[in-house]
Amino acid sequence: MTYKILYYINQFFAGIGGEDKADYHPEVRKGPIGPAIQYEKNTNEEAQVVATFICGDNYFAEHVEEVLEKFSAAIKEYDPDLIIAGPSFYAGRYGFACGHVIKHANDNYNLTGVAGMNIESPAVEMFRKDMFIVKTGNSARSMKEALEDITKLSLKILKGVPLGSADEEKYYHRVIRKNYFVNENGGIRAVNMLLRKMNKEDFQSEYIQLIPEKVPFAPYVKDMQNATVVLLNTGGIVPEGNPDRIESSSATKYGRYDITGMDKLDEKEFMSIHGGFDTSFANADPNRIVPVDVMKELEKEGIIKKLYNYIYSTVGTGASLVNAEGFGRDIAKQLIDAEVTAAIMVST
């Protein structure tokens, strides 16, 4: 079968003109134009460029919504199997346009797209999570190679051939880690890596992480007598039966539980579902993780104004950072909206 491609290029690669024609209005032409011609040749008739969508770079930047609507119309008219945009190399506005049309096609029509950009293009960081962006040189001098790499990757995607790593397929990784099996076990790989490192030879770490965000300590609460205090915990204290089915480890959610009218957490009504410690003490007295009993006494004594009538719980062990940060931001927002002024975070 011949796959149908809708191809996006700017006014320059369409041969219309340079900066002076950057406000060129969007236009759809049947068949391949500019780099799309070479792309189609590369595919050896396995794919056909059914139409080329052309737009001036400035026009796009100033009329994003309008151009994307026209791009939608082209998708409906030509019913492509895949979108290709560029390659845009180092260009800023052109890269931005390429990223937008592919993301639009993906979000609204579940269509995959392939772009081609240089690492210096700001659009790489903007769009890499959402699409395949093939690595290219920084100018049109590397057009031939770029189109060859785009062809290879796009045909694999169209045919459903399993893809290798981002490095093997020559695109900027989409910030996704994927497991795979290797020939040598981890121990042998580690020893080989150490030998190279000690010998000052090149070695490739299998993972490097950005330094995680450090959260500064919040200023202390100056006026405790007027404070509304909330109790938060990662010790997995939930109502008996775990109604939200929070996981014992690698939690994907948190819970918010009403404690209105309670002087303490009753051991018959609350339990810990944490999977990283011996929960028998927490189950015997859940107040030892979420100290509602002590806080209620402080409330009566007037040392704090009020204990907030909800507690928040999740399980810390094995949680992914993205999930944990998400919980934190969510909960913080709810607490600010509820005018809670202080929080006690019990971690286990």
Added chain:
Amino acid sequence: MELTFRSIVIKGLEWADKTYVDNGVLYVNKKEALLACGEYSNIDGIDLHIARPGENIRIVPVKAAIEPRCKIGDKGAMFPGIVGPMRQAGTGITLALKGAAVLVTESNDIEAKCRSGAILDMSGPIAAYTPLSQTYNLIIDVKVNQNVMSKETLSTDEVCRLAGFKLAVYLADCCKDDVADSEKTYTLSDVSEDLPGVVYVMQLLAQNPEIIDFHVYGQLAGATFIPTYVHPNEIYDGSVTTFLGSHCTVSADKQYMYEIQNSPVIEELYKLHGKTIKFLGVIVHNEVLTLKGKERASLFVKNISKALGAKGAILVTEGHGNPDEDIMMNVRNLENAGISTVIISDELGGRDGRSPGLADWVPECNAMVSVGNMHELLAVPKKTNVFIGNENSMEIVKALVDKDPAEKDLFFIEIKDIPLACAQAGISNLSARWI
């Protein structure tokens, strides 16, 4: 210290009237083997099962995996202070039954008080992730006493732990008179001082004074333990033992005893000793919960490494989350002392692979071997022909996912629950890469 290491390769496992090996097949007298596990008053009993590679069998939870080993002659000790006498291990003659393992599971734990998952299938998708699907397994099934279990879990854990080591020694002991398939000698011989010295830093969980994590010469090495030096031969003879106690949800990245006994890093460093490196030995580090404790442990790891004259270190870890802090602290301290480091770690990348893999990172860490993202989902069969262990533990293993797999008879787990799937001492072949 010199250790003669003999191996018999096991290619079959059968019940018989007598325990012996013939033509690679391990025959086991069930009654004798049960006696070898020991007698305990706080459990309802012990049963034994066989699980061979490729069989349609599921075992949950896998609390221990041990390669059968014993000493031959009167020198040395196997599992010193636990099964063997309290004397120098790593010397004399050791016999190992390669390709066999003793597994420990438990049943009758109605409320799943142990809260351990650790799911092993001998065939199918799970089997591909763990070396324990490739071994001929004799499984100790501890029938727990519900009354005891409702009060505390430690005494039942202690039974599971002891029974496993005892049976492992018994099996090898019964094969002592048989001809070994191979023999090797391990010794850290004197080599050129010009070769760079390398240490192996073994970080092990020590998360709670009362949870049974790891032992050194039979002594529980909890929060009060100070990192120490052991000879690699002592590792081969089980002077450092681990166990997956109750309330421990770590299994993919747990250093099961089987992995420690078969440490690929120690094996490789031995191979290179005298050729490209000088293997200096093993430093055991306890991953405690307090910041001060971590700082103290890391200080000792650095000091011992320097005293040994190390130029390089391979660091392996156990668990995830707060142990990431231990490994980063060790990397920073060692690199700043002029010692090159490589770490082996898994990643906690989230089910979509988009989360940062470790809880912390330091700029000094530039060499990591990744043993995979333990959050990745795997569709596995709901049922197997045979189930050994505690059906109630399955609730811990089931991943809560919005949609089920396309096939009706499958469900999702995270690979974190497969023993040794993300093996942080490096025995498995999984890794992760960017896509």
